[in-house]
Amino acid sequence: MEQQEFKNQLDALRSIITDGVAYFSAWRTIANLNEDEAHALNRYRGFFSPARNSLRAMALLQFAKVFDRDARTISLCNLLSAAKDNPILFVPYAKEGDLEKLECKLNSNEQLLNHLKSYRDQRLAHHDQKVSKDTSLQFGIVRQLIEDVKDMHDALGTWHERSTTSFDLLTYEAEQHTSDVKRIMCEELDRAKQKIQDTYRKIRKSD
Numbered sequence: 001m002e003q004q005e006f007k008n009q010l011d012a013l014r015s016i017i018t019d020g021v022a023y024f025s026a027w028r029t030i031a032n033l034n035e036d037e038a039h040a041l042n043r044y045r046g047f048f049s050p051a052r053n054s055l056r057a058m059a060l061l062q063f064a065k066v067f068d069r070d071a072r073t074i075s076l077c078n079l080l081s082a083a084k085d086n087p088i089l090f091v092p093y094a095k096e097g098d099l100e101k102l103e104c105k106l107n108s109n110e111q112l113l114n115h116l117k118s119y120r121d122q123r124l125a126h127h128d129q130k131v132s133k134d135t136s137l138q139f140g141i142v143r144q145l146i147e148d149v150k151d152m153h154d155a156l157g158t159w160h161e162r163s164t165t166s167f168d169l170l171t172y173e174a175e176q177h178t179s180d181v182k183r184i185m186c187e188e189l190d191r192a193k194q195k196i197q198d199t200y201r202k203i204r205k206s207d
Contacts, residue, residue, distance in 0.1 A: 001082050001086075001090075003089055003090065006079065006082060006083075006089075006090045006160070007160065007161070009074045009078075009079055010079060010153075010156060010157060010160060012074045013066065013074055013075065013076060013079065013153060014153060014157075014165055016062050016065050016066060016074070017062070017063075017066060017149055017150065017153055017165075017167070018165070018167070018170060019058075019062050020058075020059050020062030020063045020066070020146070020149075021146065021150070021167050021170050021171055021174070022170055022174045023055045023056075023058045023059035023062065024055075024056075024059035024063075024142075024143075024146060025170070025171045025174035025175050025178070026055050026174045026175070026177075026178045027052060027055035027056045027059055028139075028143075028175070029174070029175045029178035029179055029182070030048065030051070030052050030055065030178055030181075030182070031052055031056075033182070036186055036189075037182050037185070037186060039189065040182070040185040040186045040188070040189040041182065041185055043185075043189065044185070060116065060142070063116065063142075063145065063146060063149060064116050066149055067106075067116065076106065076149070076152055076153065076156075077106065079156060080099065080102060080103060080106065080156070083099055083156065083159070083160075084099050084103070087099060090160060091156065091159035091160055092159075092160075093158065093159045093160070093161075093162055094159035098155070098159060102152060102155055102156075105148065105151075105152060106152065109145060109148060116145075150165075150167045153165065
């Protein structure tokens, strides 16, 4: 691998993570509903129900890509391996022990990563008729994994060319815009209720 290819793959990995962060943030916001919001969105559940499920599935699929060890893929695992093979070329700003710490952090999530891979293979890429083990994923654990992914990508970016990515801004925008959609739907429901009440009052007056 040449230095430019390493940079290109690091940029491509950032795009994968960016998409995953956006999907996850939007899903988390649309899945977290109070009673009024649930009533408002359920009026159009033919759209919001599949949209919610699709956002969750795509978020998990993106983060499964991040940890793919297949040599043909662009992943955090493969970039770390390349950096370890030639740290002077690929991560000239890394200090002694940095790569080893990053590898330990990556390996500390091994059980969850295997669980994520099983979920991808058996529930996302394919939907196996018989699943040998539980492939459910807890929200809090996945959220922590995503935070680790962002930190690890930024570490490689910093060691490669002293660059980081503003994932927090992306999270804020996805959550804010999804919240705006929920607010608009609630306002639309309120208008519909008000219209019914106004019509009912007119009928009563006419009687």
